[in-house]
Amino acid sequence: MNMVSEPNVKTEAAPALVVDNVSHSFGETLALNDVSLEVPRGAFVVLLGLNGAGKSTLFALITRLYDNVTGEIRILGHDVRRNASAALQRLGVVFQGRTLDIDLSLKQNLLYHCALHGISGREARARSKSALEFVQLADRANEKVRNLSGGQARRVEIARSLLHRPALLLLDEPTVGLDIDSRESAVRIVRSLVAKERLGVLWATHLFDEVELTDLVVVLHKGRVLFSGAVTEFLEKTGTKTVSDAFRALTGITDTELAA
Amino acid sequence: MSVGSATEADDSLQPAGQEAGHGWGVDPPPLGPLAYFTCLKGIVWREILRYLHQRERFLSALVRPLVWLFIFAAGFRQTLGISIIPPYQTYILYEVFITPGLIGMIQLFNAMQSSLSMVYDRETGAMRTLLVSPFPRSYLLLSKLVAGVSVSLLQVYVYLLVAYFWEIEPPLYGYLTVLPALILSGLMLGSMALFMSSIIRQLENFAGVMNFVIFPMFFASSALYPLWRIKESSVLLYQICLINPFTHAVELIRFALYGQVDWTSLAVVLVFTAAFLGGAIYAYNPSKGLIARRGGPGGS
Structure with missing residues (x-):
């Protein structure tokens, strides 16, 4: 794997994003605990997690706002720490706030x-x-x-x-605060590029209805990855019919906590 | 957004998407010198555009030094006699004497304001869009600094133009020779503000900045009175003025306006610029800096 992080090696084969055993803490608090995930090229990956699950920390590390202390993050094979420039050239971001x-x-x-x-x-x-x-x-x-x-x-x-x-597009809760039409059109615009341009998308959300059956899903809860794989597999594993039920079954949180 | 445009999106996504698809899947070229220049130009251009759009900021930047010039200096002129000191070769009006100080003030205010805008950027996330640019972070910060200095140059020259009609008439070549001095002093004050913005959260409060940074720096300097005058009244204050980098920025500008170089001031300004800049770059370094320890810009 180290070979692909060299700048001149063909990056065609590398996934859009690889996060490998990444942990990060702020002082005493462990915000991310041994997180690994992958976004293949041309895949729409939904990062599901409640507020405070560690999504924003993960995004901050991928965008190199601060360095990942342990583990590795590679964008199309380029290590964000050792080869930041090449990695960031291949990264597009839609931040949560208005920028x-x-x-x-x-x-x-x-x-x-x-x-x-x-x-x-x-x-x-x-x-x-x-x-x-x-x-x-x-x-x-x-x-x-x-x-x-x-x-x-x-x-x-x-x-x-x-x-x-970019080869990888990160979106941090991109539909929060939007009306239904705007949400729909934002989702559609991004999805069309996944199919056509082999864009790898990591879409962080806590809105379960944005997940489609053909997507990949990563469940981040309290800084840990609880599940990573196809949506169908996710439902099968938890024995549920909807993504929100599956999420509840996996994290063990109640409806009231979810609403909060 | 209207329902109409949402449903239309599906039909026209295809052709427009193809056009937008130019360059997809092609590996981006490494960033060459031209790309670096484009980046710098873009950051400066944005800063100037933003400045020109903020009409109140534009006006207050001009009005502030002019109030000092028209009112304060006029009143003070009779109380303070200025003997002939370099670089001046004749007796001068008090207005002429404080012009370099007011230029320094313009740059000081501008530096503080741009560092405040960086705090604001940090909060709104605009800072994050800057920091995900593939250029080295130190280069981005430097570009941001240059952008702030460019805005201050704009302000200074407009001030000098107005002042010209108020009998402040340095030699014509002075307008040119002052430029490098202005760039240097702007860089020093800018990097100082940048460094401060990265370590002090409370900088959002402009009143605090006025009290604790701008006023002490401005008054304990050679901006309003010659240093020998200060020495007569208080040796301690004189020494404080001497170590105040703002004094040296003002003296650098004062001499440059008459085509001369004050070497001591030049050296002091250079050293302080390097120190502040190093501090700012360190503070914004993702692995060592203060952003990482604190949880980052806009990080909650």
Whole structure:
């Protein structure tokens, strides 16, 4: 496995994301306990976990906000610690919070992101244009982000995360606070790229209805991975019919805790 | 979002998606010098755009030093006689004397404001979008600094333009020779603010910054009065002024405005810039820095 993290080795065969025995703690609290998971290319992986399960910590480690202290994280074969630049070039992120500049136009926001990836000039403008077309907002390119609805802003953020053609897309609770239509269109946009461009997606959520039967699912609970595999397998293993029942059976939490 | 556009999405996703698909599956090229330059340019461009959009910030950055110039300096002019000290070759108006100090103040405020905006960015997550860029983190921070300095240059030159009509007329070449000094002092104050923003959470409170950073730095310096005057009244204060890096930023600007170099100040400014910058880069380093220990920007 070490061989593929060399920059010049063909990365075609490597999974979009490999997290290998990663633990991380803040002082005394162990936020992640020996977490391993994999996102193959062209797979939609749902990371299920309640608030405080360690999802945000895991995302912070993958995006190299802070270093993983133990274990390894590789994006398309590139180790995020030893080869951060190559790894981050292949990574797209949609953060939980709003991260667009609201006083700048949609286009200006996208061009800024292109620059952060070293893409300039005509290429940057062409990519920004087609990305906005892709999320159905081309006609509002010159408007300020301030004027967008929550769902539209989220679509711009998805468009932005795709500008540099990543192999792995991370989304941290991307549909929180969106209405049903916006949720649906966000999910559909991302899923279409999984099929077409072999994009590997890690979709963190606690909304069980976003899981489809063909997906892979990783259950993160109190910093540990309790399950990792196909959704069908997940249901079979727990002897349940729905993902939410399976989640409850596995984690042993009650409905009241879930609601909280 | 309307229901209509949500249902339409399915039909037109295909063709638009193909266009967006340009470059998919191709391994990105390694980042060359041109890419580095693009990144720097993008960060500076965003900062300037954001600045120009914040009209109040634009105005207050200009009004603040002008109030000092038009009112404070006019009132003070009679009480404080300035003898001929280098770099000045004749008796000068008090307004002329405090101009480098006010320029320093513009840069100090701007540095504090951009570091505050970084705290704000950290909270909103805009900082995270910057930090997932594939360029080295130290380069990103440096670019961010350069962006802040660019905004301050804009402010300084607008101030100098207005001041010109108020009889503050340094030699024409002075406008050019002051530029490197401005860049240096801007970098020093910017990296100081950046370092502070990474270690002090309470920096969100601008009143606190005014009281504990801006005012002491500004008043205990050679911005408003020549150092020999301070020495006459208090030797201790004189010594404090001497070790205050802001004094040296002001003196560097003062001499550069007349095409001269104050070597001591240059050395002090360089040393402080390196120290603050090193501290800031360390603080933002993902493995050693303070972000990791504290749970990160916006981390809950």
